[in-house]
Amino acid sequence: MSAAVHPVAFNPLDPAFVASPYETYAALRDDDPVHWSKLLCGWVVTRYDDVAAILADPSMSSDIRRATPNPIVRIELDGLAKHDRAGRTIVHLDDPDHARVRKLMAPPFRVREVDRLRGLVDARVAAALDRLAAATGATGSEVDLVAEFAYPLPVEIFSRWLGVPDEAAPRFRYWTSWVARSRDPMPAAEREEFFAALDAMYRYLEDQAELKRREPAGDLLSYLVHAEDGGDALGHEELMAQLITLYMAGHEPTASLVANGVLALLHEPGELAQLRADPGLVPNAVCEMLRFDGPNQFVRRVTTEPVTLSGTEVPAGDILYVGLASANRDPRRWGADAGRFDVDRTDADDHVQFAGGAHACLGAHLARLQAERFLTGLLARVDGLELAGDPTWSTRMFIRGLQSLPVRCTVRP
Numbered sequence: 001m002s003a004a005v006h007p008v009a010f011n012p013l014d015p016a017f018v019a020s021p022y023e024t025y026a027a028l029r030d031d032d033p034v035h036w037s038k039l040l041c042g043w044v045v046t047r048y049d050d051v052a053a054i055l056a057d058p059s060m061s062s063d064i065r066r067a068t069p070n071p072i073v074r075i076e077l078d079g080l081a082k083h084d085r086a087g088r089t090i091v092h093l094d095d096p097d098h099a100r101v102r103k104l105m106a107p108p109f110r111v112r113e114v115d116r117l118r119g120l121v122d123a124r125v126a127a128a129l130d131r132l133a134a135a136t137g138a139t140g141s142e143v144d145l146v147a148e149f150a151y152p153l154p155v156e157i158f159s160r161w162l163g164v165p166d167e168a169a170p171r172f173r174y175w176t177s178w179v180a181r182s183r184d185p186m187p188a189a190e191r192e193e194f195f196a197a198l199d200a201m202y203r204y205l206e207d208q209a210e211l212k213r214r215e216p217a218g219d220l221l222s223y224l225v226h227a228e229d230g231g232d233a234l235g236h237e238e239l240m241a242q243l244i245t246l247y248m249a250g251h252e253p254t255a256s257l258v259a260n261g262v263l264a265l266l267h268e269p270g271e272l273a274q275l276r277a278d279p280g281l282v283p284n285a286v287c288e289m290l291r292f293d294g295p296n297q298f299v300r301r302v303t304t305e306p307v308t309l310s311g312t313e314v315p316a317g318d319i320l321y322v323g324l325a326s327a328n329r330d331p332r333r334w335g336a337d338a339g340r341f342d343v344d345r346t347d348a349d350d351h352v353q354f355a356g357g358a359h360a361c362l363g364a365h366l367a368r369l370q371a372e373r374f375l376t377g378l379l380a381r382v383d384g385l386e387l388a389g390d391p392t393w394s395t396r397m398f399i400r401g402l403q404s405l406p407v408r409c410t411v412r413p
């Protein structure tokens, strides 16, 4: 372990960090790239090379049960003891269980399959823009782009793909807002509310899965209920854990990607103008949005062997907070203009916002498709887009997202 006295303060709950974590990341990368956080009882890793090495290292575990007990680990283990299904999520499995579950789930998430959802996504974007047109009127009243556009859409789209009725979307929005917080350290009282939301969501999805078991309907849920690989299938509890994970992993980050991305465009009118002039740049702009201010700040890993990162020795059994968002701004990787938002950046696609290695985001194609179609729809129909007030950020540590993005605009029919 490094014995140096570290001068950089890292407090993910500090309002200044919430407003913009990037200054802290820069200081950590320069002066304390493998930072011991007393608050998180683990190491905060911020340089691109270290992050990439951890993501590619098969000795790294995603299972908190392999960590040496400390206060954070104990809180989580208590939670898992009471609600064991949370431990079955693909996100927290190691091989061979991880590889097995991933193989059963993966086929519908491949790029060719996901591309088939383009019509559904476009129809939902068009309907959302119609609603936005009604809200802003001909004169361009103020609206909250998060509440009216970025947040509801991914839930609606995923629920439709999964095959649950549209009417359930508002409930899923409530449930997922809780579930998405589960990766942050949480006080005990909040954890109870979180588990209550999880139970309600679980019961609803269980009924839906039972329906598809009896009557397959050609949707994602029917696929997963009946998925088979050489006689192997997802057990009931296993399936339920993955369904909740899909909601947890999918909505908040997709909504945040769109909202954070639009904010970046509002701060850089030149980039917005370039995108309007050449909508062919949209896929690259989405990669740049993922790199520049992507939602996933960290993934967590547990070391199972001692490892040396930027000269710091980390023993086996320790927790690593792997700084994806910091890596994406590291000038050692991206050059001196790493902190500039550039829709034309040629290597933007090398970002690590979807992590990498065995646990690389399963929903990456869906997330990109949605963001590209959302953005294309906005560019085609929204005029005079401008900030109408200060945006507010949620205080989550793992997912950086806007709680509100007040804008003024007019929407063409």
Ligand code: HEM
Pocket: 062, 090, 091, 092, 102, 158, 245, 246, 247, 249, 250, 251, 253, 254, 257, 294, 295, 296, 299, 300, 324, 353, 354, 355, 356, 358, 359, 360, 361, 362, 363, 364, 366, 367
């Ligand atoms: C902008 C949007 C998204 C971002 C930035 C994102 C990011 C990530 C990251 C960083 C991981 C790795 C977690 C870890 O290693 O601990 C991950 C895993 C995962 N993501 Fe996403 N995600 C997004 C959208 C989605 C969507 C739309 C879905 C599906 C509906 C999805 C499903 C998953 C699943 C199932 C995993 C677990 C994969 C595994 O452990 O093998 N994600 N995502």
